[in-house]
Amino acid sequence: MQEKLSDLGEFGLIGRIRERFRAPEGVTGIGDDCAVIPQRSGRDTLVSTDMLIEGTHFLRADIPPYALGWKSAAVNISDIAAMGGSPTATFLSVALPAGLEAGWMEAFLRGYADISGRFGAALLGGDTTASPDRICINVAVLGECPSGTARLRSTARPGDLICVTDCLGDSAGGLKAILEGLERDADVQALIDRHYLPLPRVEEGRRLAATPGVHAMMDISDGIGSDLQHILEASGVGAEIDLPSLPLSPVLQRVCARLGWDAAALAAGGGEDYELLFTCTPEAEQALDVPHFVIGEMTAQGGLRGLEGLSGFDHFRKS
Numbered sequence: 001m002q003e004k005l006s007d008l009g010e011f012g013l014i015g016r017i018r019e020r021f022r023a024p025e026g027v028t029g030i031g032d033d034c035a036v037i038p039q040r041s042g043r044d045t046l047v048s049t050d051m052l053i054e055g056t057h058f059l060r061a062d063i064p065p066y067a068l069g070w071k072s073a074a075v076n077i078s079d080i081a082a083m084g085g086s087p088t089a090t091f092l093s094v095a096l097p098a099g100l101e102a103g104w105m106e107a108f109l110r111g112y113a114d115i116s117g118r119f120g121a122a123l124l125g126g127d128t129t130a131s132p133d134r135i136c137i138n139v140a141v142l143g144e145c146p147s148g149t150a151r152l153r154s155t156a157r158p159g160d161l162i163c164v165t166d167c168l169g170d171s172a173g174g175l176k177a178i179l180e181g182l183e184r185d186a187d188v189q190a191l192i193d194r195h196y197l198p199l200p201r202v203e204e205g206r207r208l209a210a211t212p213g214v215h216a217m218m219d220i221s222d223g224i225g226s227d228l229q230h231i232l233e234a235s236g237v238g239a240e241i242d243l244p245s246l247p248l249s250p251v252l253q254r255v256c257a258r259l260g261w262d263a264a265a266l267a268a269g270g271g272e273d274y275e276l277l278f279t280c281t282p283e284a285e286q287a288l289d290v291p292h293f294v295i296g297e298m299t300a301q302g303g304l305r306g307l308e309g310l311s312g313f314d315h316f317r318k319s
């Protein structure tokens with residue numbers, strides 16, 4: 001039987017692309033939150049791009065267009081934050097069905113402008129085309145950081161503490177509420193807002209990247225079970241997560257207690273929190289001026305322990 005993409009998985013496919021296209025010397029290419037391209041000016045340019053497809057990443061009938069505009073820019077800006085950089089510019093490409101109301105796009109652009117303006121990222125171009133039925137959005141983001149300061153996924157060391165910048169699982173709880181069609185009381189709406197209006201941790205990322213002893217960093221888009229695996233593979237180390245240490249918001253705890261949901265499973269397996277996941281020495285952790293929670297430790301022994309039975313989200317894979 002012919003090999004299908006579902007056999008390969010999202011990351012298997014990216015691995016194949018990566019084998020074929022090697023990055024030039026001194027450039028960080030495929031495999032991190034952003035590409036890092038050194039410039040002559042003493043700054044490095046950061047570049048990333050992300051796509052959102054109707055039906056896969058959002059439900060048009062549910063997400064307000066303002067929130068979709070916000071989220072499209074926010075998830076890209078978050079990849080700049082993940083390197084410890086400052087966003088500078090975005091490019092927006094849209095494929096839209098001809099029957100879409102013009103007011104929908106107006107609201108989309110308001111959301112997009114509000115979040116990108118907040119972080120100083122100017123919209124400098126893009127592409128517009130018709131789509132037969134589904135909305136497809138692609139954003140590319142540019143950012144910068146002082147030379148050699150970008151925090152990669154490949155620099156975690158055994159003995160590092162594993163930290164996150166804030167509570168996990170709210171976004172996954174919000175998504176679950178949307179998919180299950182729950183009644184939206186204040187708590188449920190708060191989780192849905194976290195899912196629809198993520199706030200990239202740009203300032204936190206910059207401060208972490210300026211702190212000696214902060215080693216590897218990424219943003220949490222797929223869930224720590226899946227995202228941490230990337231740090232493990234890139235750094236050639238293992239990790240032990242302490243499940244009870246995962247920070248859970250009071251709102252998520254209340255909703256989970258009421259509905260019988262497993263808060264830890266949402267926190268570890270669910271994605272789209274867009275908090276930063278980073279590793280640092282215990283000494284650096286003691287002195288950090290960025291709010292954070294310690295959730296585990298990097299180990300010399302390979303493999304990810306402490307999250308057995310939980311999994312993240314992999315496009316293409318069936319299970």
Ligand code: ADP
Nearest residue numbers: 014017029030031032033034035050079221222
């Ligand atoms: P993130 O969740 O941070 O956006 P992804 O998991 O989407 O990152 O992607 C992982 C890495 O693979 C990134 O470095 C990204 O640029 C790269 N990548 C993903 N898809 C492609 C592709 N089609 N061609 C080249 N690189 C890709």
Ligand code: MG
Nearest residue numbers: 033079219221
């Ligand atoms: Mg990322």
